[in-house]
Amino acid sequence: MNRSTLLLIVLFWLAGLAAAGQFAKITVPFIEVVAAYPHAGNLSAWLLSSVSLVGAILGLTSGSLVARFGAERTLLVGLLLGGALSLAQSIGLSFGWMLATRIVEGVSHLLIVVAAPTLISRVAVGWLQGPALALWSTFFGVTFALVGWLGLPFVERYGVHAMFLAHAVSMFALTAVFFVIFRRGDGDRPQSADAAAGAAPPILAQHLRAYRSAAIVAAGAGWPFYTCTFVALLAILPSLLPQELRQPITTLMPLMAVVVSLTIAPFLLRALGGAGVAILGFALGCLAVITGAFGTPLPVLALLIFVTFGLIQSGTFAAVPELNATDQDRALAYGVVAQTGNFGNLVGTPLLLSVKDAFGVGMMLALVAALYAVATTIHVALQRRRRLGT
Numbered sequence: 001m002n003r004s005t006l007l008l009i010v011l012f013w014l015a016g017l018a019a020a021g022q023f024a025k026i027t028v029p030f031i032e033v034v035a036a037y038p039h040a041g042n043l044s045a046w047l048l049s050s051v052s053l054v055g056a057i058l059g060l061t062s063g064s065l066v067a068r069f070g071a072e073r074t075l076l077v078g079l080l081l082g083g084a085l086s087l088a089q090s091i092g093l094s095f096g097w098m099l100a101t102r103i104v105e106g107v108s109h110l111l112i113v114v115a116a117p118t119l120i121s122r123v124a125v126g127w128l129q130g131p132a133l134a135l136w137s138t139f140f141g142v143t144f145a146l147v148g149w150l151g152l153p154f155v156e157r158y159g160v161h162a163m164f165l166a167h168a169v170s171m172f173a174l175t176a177v178f179f180v181i182f183r184r185g186d187g188d189r190p191q192s193a194d195a196a197a198g199a200a201p202p203i204l205a206q207h208l209r210a211y212r213s214a215a216i217v218a219a220g221a222g223w224p225f226y227t228c229t230f231v232a233l234l235a236i237l238p239s240l241l242p243q244e245l246r247q248p249i250t251t252l253m254p255l256m257a258v259v260v261s262l263t264i265a266p267f268l269l270r271a272l273g274g275a276g277v278a279i280l281g282f283a284l285g286c287l288a289v290i291t292g293a294f295g296t297p298l299p300v301l302a303l304l305i306f307v308t309f310g311l312i313q314s315g316t317f318a319a320v321p322e323l324n325a326t327d328q329d330r331a332l333a334y335g336v337v338a339q340t341g342n343f344g345n346l347v348g349t350p351l352l353l354s355v356k357d358a359f360g361v362g363m364m365l366a367l368v369a370a371l372y373a374v375a376t377t378i379h380v381a382l383q384r385r386r387r388l389g390t
Contacts, residue, residue: 008123009132011177012116012350015079016139017146018102018171019112022051022082024147025167032160036339037095044095047102053212054106055342062110063335064206067328071115072182076175078111083171114334121321121330130269130318134261137313140230141254148251151202170249175388212386215323220336223247223280226312227344227373229305232352237302253306260310269309274319275304281311281378286372292365305368323386 019277026033026047034044066074085101093101117136124132132194149175155163210216268277292301320333356364 001206003170005123005128008181009120009128009135011174011181012120013135013139015075015112015116015174015178017135017143018079018082018167019109019116020140020143021147021167021170022086022109023048023140024143024151025086025163026102028144028147028151028153029160029163032155036092036160036174039099040095043099044097049346050099050102051109052342052345054103055060055110056346057339058107058110059337059339059342060207060210060332060335062107062114062338063210063332065111066118066335067206071118071327071331072178074111075119076116076178076182078108078115078367079171079175079178082108082112083168083175084219086164086168086171090161090168092161108339110335113338114331117317117320117334118331122327127270129321130274130314131266133274133317133321134265134269134314137265137317138258138261140259144322145251145254145258167371206332210336213329216329216333216381217336218275218323218379218382218386219278219319220338220340221335221378222312222375223316223337224340224344225282225371226309226316227341228348228351228371229344230309230348232348233275233302233305233368235241235349235355236352236364237298241302245299249302253302256303256306257309257313260307265311265314269314269318272315274315274317274322275379275383277311277315278319279315279376279383281308281313281315282372282376282379284308285312286369289365289369289372293362312375 028047031046033047034040037044062074082105085105089098114226117133120132120136121129130188151163152167204364235255237253241249265277268280272280285305288296288301288304288308291304292298296304316337320330320337324330324333352364352367355367
């Protein structure tokens, strides 16, 4: 390990923060975004969900593109495209054009979140790989915390369009930094012959190969059950708490996942491996939710669930390089994670809200426990397939 490797890992993580910012810049100051389009009404919600819709459809396609064209080139395109779109948004587009940029922004997001962890998996070898991917797994939680802490005051002072401009500047700056690094050859490694020649199989064949492989699909198979509940519970649970607890619990929930990912998870990864930690996280998440039926106070329950999220997200990303040896397979695996994760994001909040409104909080929590139980079962079944070589 050397300083240049650590710097590269941090820079790839910063690219992840920029990608997560594509969600956070709309989600966190959503009141201000809605106020900018007073005639859009309920259509404003599409400014949030359109990015996830694109990811649910094209997630694995982005993995195929990384495998075909290389992770470095894909990361540069994703960052440059994202910066250009944020710059366009900063000038105050009409609602129709704003929605169009958000749809294209989904493509930029996918390219970054598939290419960056693929590159981290390449440069972080040996014992460093687990901690590096544990760090990567925090990119969403850290970004939302930062935008809530620094971004909201910035928006209150300068307006939401100024935050779009700041986001564009950050993406352009990262593009320039990575362009210099990749031109110099840092972190570069020869691709497989097929990838270097651009001879990746057709998109449909890539989908079939990925979802039939117990190794490639491993991380993404459990991921929709996590993403289905992460944002939904972050939105719903604080609203059920007394007013004086809402702000601190809302702040602590994602931070609990980040702390666990950076402290406990790296040690567990060395002992159990990525898939093992993900299984442990889902199983403990199921148990944590069940304790709510036995009187665990809701604030404590909320924090316990997000503690287990730290294990799930770390184990999921660490499982990819553990189970897949080549850049091409890793890119496909991260593409599966992107695709299934965006599907979970897309359906999670409407699903849990509709169950809560129709049947009550208890039934909503029962559904969450069932989702984690299903995720645990799927992971265990895939692990058995890998051991049997089927």
